[in-house]
Amino acid sequence: MTETDIDVSGSKILIVDDKKENLELLTEILEVQGYDIAFAQDGLKALEVASLFLPDLILLDVMMPGIDGFETCKRMKLITSIRDIPIIFVTARTDISDVVAGFKIGAIDYVTKPIRHEEIIARVATHIKLRRLFTIRDELINQLREKNIELENLAKAKDKKLEESEKLSHIGELVGELTHELCTPLGIINTAVSTVIEKNKELESDVVAQKLSKSALENYLYVSRESFDISLSNVRYANQLVSSFKEIVVGEFSEIKTKFELKHFLEDIFFLMMPKIKRSPHSIEINCPRNIILNAQGGALSQVIINLINNSLNHAFNDEVKGAITINVSIKLENVIIKVSDNGKGINTEDEGKIFDKYFSTRMGEGGSGLGLFITQKLIEQKLNGEIRYETNKPQGACFYIYLPYEKL
Structure with missing residues (x-):
C-alpha cells in the first residue's frame, strides 16, 4: 500500500489559532478537501478539545496569548491519549532556531504564514497519510506478532508430539528387548522345575515299589x-531386568525432579540395554564415581543416555567392527559432566554444525x-537445565559432553 491508495477524506483536524481570520481561512481551505474540522483559540482550550x-x-499556531504553541505542544506530549497525534506548527517566524525548537519538542513539520493554499493542502494530506500508514504498519506488526506466537505454539505442540512419539518408540524398543531377554531365564526356570517334577515322579514310584536306594535319593x-x-539365580536375574525397566521407564512419564545416585542409575540403563548390546559385537564401559547424587528428571536423563548409546550403536561402526562405547562421569565446579564417546567413524566435519538440527540424519532414507x-x-x-556439546573423539570416533547443574547434597 502507498500514500496514493489512502483516502484522507473524513479525517479530523484540530486548528489552534487566536486569530479568527486565520481559523476561518484554514477551515475554508480544508473543509473543501473533505476534512472534519474543530478549532480552539488558545492553548488550554486546545488541550481540552484535543x-x-x-x-x-493538529495545526498549531506558535504565537498565542497565555500559553504559546511551544508550551501547548509540550503539554500535549504528556497526555497519553493525544501524545502521538502529529502536530504541524503554523508560524510567521522563519528563524531556524524556532524551527529547530519546534522539532525538538515533538512537532513533525511547520508551515509559514501567510498561508499558501497548495502548500497547506499538500502538507496536511501527506502527514495524515503517513499517520495512516504508520497505523496500518503497527496493526500489521501486531498481526505478525500474533501469527508468530500462534506458529510458535503450533511448533511447540508439534515438537511435543514428536518428543512423545520418540519416547514411546524407544520405550517400545525397550519392552521388546525386555520381553526377548526374559524368555531366557523363564525358559531355564521352566526346565529346572520340569526336571524336579520328573525326579519327584521317579522318587514316588521307587517309594511305592519299595525300591528306593540311597544313591537314587542322593541323586534326587x-x-x-x-x-x-x-x-x-534366574528369578533374581529376571527380577533385576524388570526392576531396571521399571526404574527407567516409569521415570519417562514423570516430569518431577527426584534424587538418585548416578552410578546406580547408569548401571540400570546399561543392564536394560544389555540384551541389545549382547547381540552386537560392541561393548559399553561405565566409569562413574559413587555417591554422586543428582536432583533431576530421571526420565529425561535416561532418554538422553539411551539416545546417545543408540546413536553410537546405529551410526558409529561399520559392519563386523568391534566397537567400544564409553561413559565417563566427572565433576567440575558446579557441573556433573557425562562424557559419552565411541571409537567409531566419527562425524564428517561438514555435518558437525547440523547434528542437532531437526530431521538431520547421516542415514536418512535408511x-x-x-x-x-x-x-x-x-x-x-x-x-x-543443562548443555550438550560435540567434539571429535581423538584419535577417532565421536564424543558428546553433557553438562548438568550439580549441587553436592
Whole structure:
C-alpha cells in the first residue's frame, strides 16, 4: 500500500489559532478537501478539545496569548491519549532556531504564514497519510506478532508430539528387548522345575515299589538343589531386568525432579540395554564415581543416555567392527559432566554444525528419523537445565559432553 491508495477524506483536524481570520481561512481551505474540522483559540482550550475530539492532525499556531504553541505542544506530549497525534506548527517566524525548537519538542513539520493554499493542502494530506500508514504498519506488526506466537505454539505442540512419539518408540524398543531377554531365564526356570517334577515322579514310584536306594535319593537331592539354585539365580536375574525397566521407564512419564545416585542409575540403563548390546559385537564401559547424587528428571536423563548409546550403536561402526562405547562421569565446579564417546567413524566435519538440527540424519532414507539428537538437545536444555556439546573423539570416533547443574547434597 502507498500514500496514493489512502483516502484522507473524513479525517479530523484540530486548528489552534487566536486569530479568527486565520481559523476561518484554514477551515475554508480544508473543509473543501473533505476534512472534519474543530478549532480552539488558545492553548488550554486546545488541550481540552484535543482530548475529546482526538484529531488525526493538529495545526498549531506558535504565537498565542497565555500559553504559546511551544508550551501547548509540550503539554500535549504528556497526555497519553493525544501524545502521538502529529502536530504541524503554523508560524510567521522563519528563524531556524524556532524551527529547530519546534522539532525538538515533538512537532513533525511547520508551515509559514501567510498561508499558501497548495502548500497547506499538500502538507496536511501527506502527514495524515503517513499517520495512516504508520497505523496500518503497527496493526500489521501486531498481526505478525500474533501469527508468530500462534506458529510458535503450533511448533511447540508439534515438537511435543514428536518428543512423545520418540519416547514411546524407544520405550517400545525397550519392552521388546525386555520381553526377548526374559524368555531366557523363564525358559531355564521352566526346565529346572520340569526336571524336579520328573525326579519327584521317579522318587514316588521307587517309594511305592519299595525300591528306593540311597544313591537314587542322593541323586534326587543333588538334582533338586541344582535346579533350585539355577531357578533362584534366574528369578533374581529376571527380577533385576524388570526392576531396571521399571526404574527407567516409569521415570519417562514423570516430569518431577527426584534424587538418585548416578552410578546406580547408569548401571540400570546399561543392564536394560544389555540384551541389545549382547547381540552386537560392541561393548559399553561405565566409569562413574559413587555417591554422586543428582536432583533431576530421571526420565529425561535416561532418554538422553539411551539416545546417545543408540546413536553410537546405529551410526558409529561399520559392519563386523568391534566397537567400544564409553561413559565417563566427572565433576567440575558446579557441573556433573557425562562424557559419552565411541571409537567409531566419527562425524564428517561438514555435518558437525547440523547434528542437532531437526530431521538431520547421516542415514536418512535408511530408517533414521533425524530426531534423536534434536530431541536429546531439547531434553538437556529444557528438562535438565543443562548443555550438550560435540567434539571429535581423538584419535577417532565421536564424543558428546553433557553438562548438568550439580549441587553436592
